[in-house]
Amino acid sequence: MVQTAGVVEHERKAPGGFYKWVTSVDHKVIGKNYMYTALTFMFIAGAMALLIRTQLFNPNGHVVSLQTYNELFTIHGSMMLYLFAGPFAFGGFANFIVPLQIGAPDMAFPRLNNLSYWLFLFGGVTMLFGFFTASGAAAFGWVAYAPLSTAPFSPGPGADLWIVSIAMVGFSGIFTGVNLMTTIFYLRAPGMTMFRMPLFTWSMLVTGILILIAFPVLTAALVMLYADRHFGAHFFSVAGGGVPVMWQNLFWFFGHPEVYILALPFFGIVTELIPVFSKKPIFGYRGMVFANLAIAGLSTGVWAHHMFTTGVVLLPFFSALSLLIAVPTGVKVFTWIATMWGGQIKFNTSMLFAVGFIFAFVMGGITGVMLASPPIDFYTHDTYFVVAHFHQVLIGTTVFAGFAGIYYWYPKLTGRFLHEGLGKWNFWVTFIGFWITFMPQYLLGLRGMPRRIPIYSPTDGFTFLNRMSTVGAYMMGIGMFLFLLNFIISWRRPRPAGDNPWDGYTLEWATSSPPPPHNFHSLPPIRSARPLWDLNHPDHADSVPMVTGGDESAE
Amino acid sequence: MVRSMKKRSLELSWAHKARRLLGSVAGIGAAGLVLSACNIPSFGAFKGNTVQGNSTYHLWQGFFVASIFVGGITFILLALAIIRFRRKGESIIPKQVHGNTKLEVFYTVVPVVIVAILFFFTVRVENKVDTVARNPNLRVDVTAFQWGWKFYYPKYGVTTITKGVDLYPTLELPVGETATFRLVSLDVVHGFYMPEFDFSRYALPGVTNYFDFTPQHTANFLGRCSQFCGLYHADMLFYVHVVAPSQFQSWIHAHQGS
Numbered sequence: 120m121v122q123t124a125g126v127v128e129h130e131r132k133a134p135g136g137f138y139k140w141v142t143s144v145d146h147k148v149i150g151k152n153y154m155y156t157a158l159t160f161m162f163i164a165g166a167m168a169l170l171i172r173t174q175l176f177n178p179n180g181h182v183v184s185l186q187t188y189n190e191l192f193t194i195h196g197s198m199m200l201y202l203f204a205g206p207f208a209f210g211g212f213a214n215f216i217v218p219l220q221i222g223a224p225d226m227a228f229p230r231l232n233n234l235s236y237w238l239f240l241f242g243g244v245t246m247l248f249g250f251f252t253a254s255g256a257a258a259f260g261w262v263a264y265a266p267l268s269t270a271p272f273s274p275g276p277g278a279d280l281w282i283v284s285i286a287m288v289g290f291s292g293i294f295t296g297v298n299l300m301t302t303i304f305y306l307r308a309p310g311m312t313m314f315r316m317p318l319f320t321w322s323m324l325v326t327g328i329l330i331l332i333a334f335p336v337l338t339a340a341l342v343m344l345y346a347d348r349h350f351g352a353h354f355f356s357v358a359g360g361g362v363p364v365m366w367q368n369l370f371w372f373f374g375h376p377e378v379y380i381l382a383l384p385f386f387g388i389v390t391e392l393i394p395v396f397s398k399k400p401i402f403g404y405r406g407m408v409f410a411n412l413a414i415a416g417l418s419t420g421v422w423a424h425h426m427f428t429t430g431v432v433l434l435p436f437f438s439a440l441s442l443l444i445a446v447p448t449g450v451k452v453f454t455w456i457a458t459m460w461g462g463q464i465k466f467n468t469s470m471l472f473a474v475g476f477i478f479a480f481v482m483g484g485i486t487g488v489m490l491a492s493p494p495i496d497f498y499t500h501d502t503y504f505v506v507a508h509f510h511q512v513l514i515g516t517t518v519f520a521g522f523a524g525i526y527y528w529y530p531k532l533t534g535r536f537l538h539e540g541l542g543k544w545n546f547w548v549t550f551i552g553f554w555i556t557f558m559p560q561y562l563l564g565l566r567g568m569p570r571r572i573p574i575y576s577p578t579d580g581f582t583f584l585n586r587m588s589t590v591g592a593y594m595m596g597i598g599m600f601l602f603l604l605n606f607i608i609s610w611r612r613p614r615p616a617g618d619n620p621w622d623g624y625t626l627e628w629a630t631s632s633p634p635p636p637h638n639f640h641s642l643p644p645i646r647s648a649r650p651l652w653d654l655n656h657p658d659h660a661d662s663v664p665m666v667t668g669g670d671e672s673a674e
Numbered sequence: 675m676v677r678s679m680k681k682r683s684l685e686l687s688w689a690h691k692a693r694r695l696l697g698s699v700a701g702i703g704a705a706g707l708v709l710s711a712c713n714i715p716s717f718g719a720f721k722g723n724t725v726q727g728n729s730t731y732h733l734w735q736g737f738f739v740a741s742i743f744v745g746g747i748t749f750i751l752l753a754l755a756i757i758r759f760r761r762k763g764e765s766i767i768p769k770q771v772h773g774n775t776k777l778e779v780f781y782t783v784v785p786v787v788i789v790a791i792l793f794f795f796t797v798r799v800e801n802k803v804d805t806v807a808r809n810p811n812l813r814v815d816v817t818a819f820q821w822g823w824k825f826y827y828p829k830y831g832v833t834t835i836t837k838g839v840d841l842y843p844t845l846e847l848p849v850g851e852t853a854t855f856r857l858v859s860l861d862v863v864h865g866f867y868m869p870e871f872d873f874s875r876y877a878l879p880g881v882t883n884y885f886d887f888t889p890q891h892t893a894n895f896l897g898r899c900s901q902f903c904g905l906y907h908a909d910m911l912f913y914v915h916v917v918a919p920s921q922f923q924s925w926i927h928a929h930q931g932s
Contacts, residue, residue, distance in 0.1 A: 185905055260902050266879060267862040267904060272820075357880035363863065364878060398765070403773040406782075428865065428901075429876045430883040434804075435797055442789040442796075446782065452748060453781040459755040463768050466760065474756055481748050485741045488789075492796040494730040494803050495737060498719070498872040501865050501900035565718040567869030569900045572908035659767050 144229035145636060149236050150215030151532065156240055157207035163247075164198035165599060167191045172556075172592040175585045178577040188573035189258035190277070194246065196261030197281065200381065201288050202243040204517040208384035209295050209330070210239060212524055213323040215532060217299060219627035220317045222308025222645070224637045227301035228294075235294040242287030249277035257281035260571060262374070263344070265355035265366035270348045279348065282341050289334045289341075292380075296330030299323050308626070310645030317625045317648065318407055322387025325411045329376045329383070332419060337373035340366060364431055371422035379418040381513065383411060385520035386451055389473045392527045393455050395623050396470040397462030400661065403454050404648060410447035410454075417444040427496045434493045441491035448484055452477060468542030472523035475550045476515050483511025486561070501571075504564025507557045514553060522546075522602065529609070530616030534632040537605050538614075545601040552594025559584035559591075624649035714739065720870045723895070723916075725888040726803045727872040733799040734872070737792065744788065803873070806884045811851035818857070818864035818877035818899070821906035832929045836912070844913045848922035849892050857883040865900030868914065874900045889916040 139148065171191050174182040183191065214232065218225055226232050249256030254275030259268045263281070266272055303324045307316070316324075344366070346352035353359020355366050394401045401407060417440055423432040424441040455477060464470065486508040489495050499505060522545070529537050563584045568575065575581045619628040629651050630639050643654045647661035717738040722728035759768075815826040822836025825845045834843035847853055857866055859877035867874035868887075875883050899910035917925070 185908075189902075189905070264863050264901075267902070272862055272904060362880070364881065397759070398761075398768055400770055400772050402771060403778045406773065406778050428874055429878065430885075431878075431881060434800055438796055438800075439793055442793050443786070445789060446785045449785045450778075450782055453751075454778075456748070456751050456755050457774075457777070459752075459759060461768055461771060462759050463761040463765060464756060464759050465765075466756075474752070477752060478749065481745060481752075485745050488792070489734075489737050489741070492733065492737060492792065492800075494733055494796065494799045494872075497803065497874055498727075498730055498734070498869075500874055501867070501902075502869075562718050565720070567720075567867075567896070567898065569865070569867060569898055569908075571902040574908050656767065659770050661770070661772070 142233070144225075144233050146214050146218050146226045146229065146232060147532075147634065147636075149232050150211055150213075152236050153206050153210035153214060153239065154212075156236075156243070157203050157211055160198050160202040160243055161207070162599070162603075164195050164203060165596065167195040167198075169592060169596055171195065172589040174573060175575075176589045178579065178582055179574050183573070185573050186255060186258060189260075189571070190250070190256040192571055193257050193260050193281075194249070197246060197257070197285070198243070199513070199517075200261060200377070201285055202239075202246070204381045204513065205292060205377075206239050206288070207517065207521060208381065209292065209299065209323065209326060210235065212319075212388065212528070213299055213326075213384060214295070216528065216627055217320050217323050218302060218306070219531075219630070219634060219638055220320045220625050221303065221306060221311055222626050222639065222642050223302060223306035224639070226298050227306055228298045231294050232298055235291045235298070238287045238291035238294070242284045242291060245280050245287065246284035249280045252276045252280070262370060263366075264370075265344065265347070265363045266357075268344060268366075269355055279345070282345050282348075286338055286341050289338050292330050293334050293338075296327040296334075300327040300331075303327075308642055308645060310650075314405070314408070315645060315648045315650075318390040318401060318404070319384075319387035321408055321411055322383045322390070325415045326380050326383045329380045329415050329418065333373040333376035333380065336369055337377075340369035340373070343369075364426075364429055367426050367429065368423070371425045372419075374425065375422040376415075376418045378509075378513070379414055382516045383414065385476075385516035385524070386411075388524035388527070389455065389476055389520045390451075391625070392469055392523060392621075393458050393473055395527075395621050396465045396467070396473075397459045398465075398622075399458055399462045400624075400649060400652075401454065402457035402460075406450055407454055410450045413447035414444060417447070424491055424496070427493045428500045438491055438493055442488060445484060445488050445491075452481055452484075467526070468537070468539055468546055469523045469526035471543065471546045472519050472526065475546065476519035476523060479511050479515030479519055479553065483508055483515055487512065499564055501569055502564035503560040503568045503570060506570055507560035507564065510557050510560075514557075518549070518553075522549075527621070528627075530620050531627055531632050531634070533609070534616055535609050535613040536616050536620070537609050541601060541605040541608065545598055545605060547598075548601060549595055549598030552591045552596075552598055555591030556588050556595060557591070559587045563588075619651065619655075622652075622655065624652040626650060629654075720872055722870075722872045723889060723891050723893065724871050724873075725890060726886060727868075727870075728890065729799045729802045730872040733795060736795060740788065740792065744785075804885065806854055806886050807852050810854040810886065812848065812853040814845065814847075814853055814855050816845075816855055816857045816866060816877070817860060818866065818903075818910075819860040820862065820904050821899075821910050823866075823897075823910065823912045825912075827926065830926045830930060832926055834929070836910070839909065842911045842913055844915055845897070846915045846917060846922055846925045847887065847889050848919040849889050849916050851919065852886050852888045854884060854886050857885070862903045863901050864903045864910065865898075867898045867900035868895065869898070870895045876901055892916050892918060 170183060174180040174188055254277055256277040259273055268278060303320060343354040347354050353361040355361050355363045390401060390407060421437055421441045421444060423437040426432050427434060490508060526537055526542055563581055568581050616632050618631055629643055643650050647653055649661050653660035653662055714735050719731055719734050722731040813828055815828060817824040823843055824833060824835040825843055826833045836843050857875055857877050859879045861879060864877040865874050866877055871887060875885055893916055895914040897912040897914055899907055
């Protein structure tokens, strides 16, 4: 390295290939690692879902044994939530995009970032190792209720591998949360005040706060469970003076914020691209910030709506807050619509997925409001009504909004476009398959089909609806395959994308695609939430950059 | 100039239209519940078959009607937006609207009002469903275990219990009489689930749950376990027979010998 009068020139050659992949502390490399790994886990968990749906195609199905079925839905749920949705959002998108959006050269703690990725990868693999043990993988549902998850009822190492895996992934998430929050607070470029930050970055800040509130509680609960299983503790056994329901309280205190930890980043993604593809600013920027904060605050107070049927929770309190959390979420939906209103909307694949997300999420959110009413929950709890509800909201956010984000930011990450025509097939096949899969499940729940059952009787009246749901699931599988195809084609036959193919507003578009190692050669002036828009469209700018010809360092 | 004026008037008329529509959601939602006696569809739910369950059923109908309005308005607005404001041909720059405080307050406050109404009706029904009679006509002790159910009538000393695969126990109940249930588990968490009564409650180890049923119709029903409890969770079925009180007494006498 040569130092000349305060200027440092980096002469060292950047490492490449496998070595770079393993050791890089560059947030862009780590972010891509996370995305590839998380999407791989998604495909594995998706294959498990197809096995589950195949088993349920016929009453008294024989595709898998009862034990294997229980392992499949446990690991499907655990993988999708812990190993795909979360890491994809904060390890993948946030890692890559947030430093770029705030004009920073990297995350605040690059080496911690690298550690987070390896904890995630090895944690995920640990969970899957359960399948290779004699007694199989964990088989008590992703929620692992005690006493079922304690040693007398779930002996065998599969459960322990599951516990350790989630602890590792939990720490990965906590470290990423710390990294994100510190980066956002301290590494913003000059001129970027908090209320000029992109809303995706705001989402990640609030998500980071929730991660720090929720994940340590989960980790504590896991340690307690492990202690019960192996160290002779009695936290969750009645005979030892313990309280099984405490597991549910601890788990759901984590579990409910967890679903907002998963949702908020994807809300943020959609909040970025809807304005860009409508050629308007977001409608009500501050409202969106306050909605994020309200959602986060409320989400820490609603956990017992997962426990209405226990008979031991204060129903009116949790019902009221759960009903209320629909309000800031509704504010977001109306904001997105108001942003599109009066705009010049471009319906490329990314925007299609974003609109699809809104449709799916609104309906899923409405059924959530129904579930917030304890009497209705007494009827529908632990049935396919709930399964339909959470798949609507989760797939709406992590898949539809997630793919909207992939199609939006892929050019920035790779310098090439995904094929638009194939992208539209990807969208429509997945979207239609999604409704065919889950609408019948609402009715199945109302007609009495419980969750987590491998077989049902021919006289139950569930057969037709289950078959329809399975057909839809296969359609979704094909849709996902089309995405893979699109991804492969974009490498085999690249169509280069420039710095700012979408006429985007925020700083990630103010550098090359992909960005150079240190992210920016120079930054445009930051005088509003849309610095690049201001630069490129001075006649319609949110704030006209002042050209003084003199000292710009006053910021 | 004309374009931006037209846009503003479009926004205003939209806001007025939406205000009127949304304003009536609350009223109509409430009316829906009141009018529940008049042929509102079941929207897929069972009618309850008990006094408590019937109350839940009407609450469900009210929520569903409210959902149709709120969801319907939202979907219509979304559809209108994506159809009307599609980019056609040359990409022009539309008016850069940053927000509208009145509208934002409106679409924050109206949902709070709607949610408050839903909460009001929820609490009423919830109190009805969860009330346990001080002097019920009948008491039944329900015990859940891996993987079956035991029903015990303490007043009569009668027990029915799962005896094996396809040998599910019967819970016999007299129509029109209030039965109070004590529910507990011997091992893991189970779910005492009566789909056709629009009801379920966890059977917990070490904690007893209480609830009432006042059946309204003589019929046979199927009960299940709703909370995942291990390998044979799907097989924890039971029968509920609601019969005339005299028939219930005969059934009791028949079982008292065993």
